[in-house]
Amino acid sequence: MPTPTEVVALLKAQRIRHVRLYDADHAMLLALAKTGIQVTVSVPNDQLLGIGQSNATAANWVARNIVAHVPATNITAIAVGSEVLTALPNAAPILVSALKFIHSALVASNLDDQIKVSTPHSFSIILDSFPPSQAFFNRSWDPVMVPLLKFLQSTGSYLMLNVYPYYDYMQSNGKIPLDYALFRPLPPNKEAVDANTLLHYTNVFDAVVDAAYFAMSYLNFTNIPIVVTESGWPSKGDSSEPDAIVDNANTYNSNLIKHVLNNTGTPKHPGIAVSTYIYELYNEDLRPGSDSEKNWGLFDANGIPVYTLHLTGADIVFANDTTNKTFCIAKRGADPKMLQAALDWACGPGKVDCSPLLLGHPCYEPDNVASHSTYAFNAYYQRMAKSPGTCDFKGVATITTSDPS
Numbered sequence: 001m002p003t004p005t006e007v008v009a010l011l012k013a014q015r016i017r018h019v020r021l022y023d024a025d026h027a028m029l030l031a032l033a034k035t036g037i038q039v040t041v042s043v044p045n046d047q048l049l050g051i052g053q054s055n056a057t058a059a060n061w062v063a064r065n066i067v068a069h070v071p072a073t074n075i076t077a078i079a080v081g082s083e084v085l086t087a088l089p090n091a092a093p094i095l096v097s098a099l100k101f102i103h104s105a106l107v108a109s110n111l112d113d114q115i116k117v118s119t120p121h122s123f124s125i126i127l128d129s130f131p132p133s134q135a136f137f138n139r140s141w142d143p144v145m146v147p148l149l150k151f152l153q154s155t156g157s158y159l160m161l162n163v164y165p166y167y168d169y170m171q172s173n174g175k176i177p178l179d180y181a182l183f184r185p186l187p188p189n190k191e192a193v194d195a196n197t198l199l200h201y202t203n204v205f206d207a208v209v210d211a212a213y214f215a216m217s218y219l220n221f222t223n224i225p226i227v228v229t230e231s232g233w234p235s236k237g238d239s240s241e242p243d244a245i246v247d248n249a250n251t252y253n254s255n256l257i258k259h260v261l262n263n264t265g266t267p268k269h270p271g272i273a274v275s276t277y278i279y280e281l282y283n284e285d286l287r288p289g290s291d292s293e294k295n296w297g298l299f300d301a302n303g304i305p306v307y308t309l310h311l312t313g314a315d316i317v318f319a320n321d322t323t324n325k326t327f328c329i330a331k332r333g334a335d336p337k338m339l340q341a342a343l344d345w346a347c348g349p350g351k352v353d354c355s356p357l358l359l360g361h362p363c364y365e366p367d368n369v370a371s372h373s374t375y376a377f378n379a380y381y382q383r384m385a386k387s388p389g390t391c392d393f394k395g396v397a398t399i400t401t402s403d404p405s
Contacts, residue, residue, distance in 0.1 A: 004031035024065035052094030058101030131194035135211035165204035183255030328381035328391035346376035
């Protein structure tokens, strides 16, 4: 993985202003100091039992991981555990205690107004989720959910929810259309309608968020906002996941960003934006499990975009890089024969002037097919005004924000 300094350099280059950490890594928090980036830190599940059983342990955690870093590092939230009710059910009885102990330590340090405390949930704790108006939390968790929601309400915090339309789509046995999962436009007769409220749903994401709102209202909590702490789409999968591809990942995340930034809200709460964290910044090539588990990232470990987000109509930009400083390079590890064939095409039918690649000319060195291909690919991409599809070359090229020259 990149160093904390490299991660922060990428965040700044892409003008990313909010980031969620899955722990409270000190080197990362130091690197984020004085950047203004809003940071959500996390209490890992393996530390939850100790914190939930001891006010002193919670106070020590806050002193080491929060007080030691603010105000230089702009910490705005603490995620206590991750999907505890489904991933670590034995810790469920002490979950609310853990939140209260962490919050008490923030109060003692005068940080409770600045830093909210909550815990991310898997959407699977919500049952009967469509139509959204019928949704309710799994009743077996009422002894946890009711005091948890009381805590969130009394502290002005929010419900943290992980929303994955990819898994809803995969598990629906064809009942959920791919376009509905990807925020693609649907004809009115294809929109899902909640028969109880007559609200129309054009995407899975909104339906899931509204199901959580209705589940809270079923327990008489109607004023707790929702923050989506994880959402995304994998760019690669194994043979059992044919829709885990770059185009779908790009479509989902691009449309998600536009949906959130447009302050569209949801049918139940129109105009109220649902703050959302994209899962995740980097691919995790060493992560165990299926191919898709390793490929949720927007970037590879070298900071090269896995794909370039479509954010402004037909233009292609990455994140908020409105200057569109993107370049086309040969993919690392690409088959040399495929690269050579693509290079031959670019210098022939593609009409790229490849004379600088000749012996004794400025771009001859380094003399290898990857470097020569990068020169030709990028020359073609720039000449074609970076239009969609002009940096592919049968899969051996990729877009980057780092100038290869």
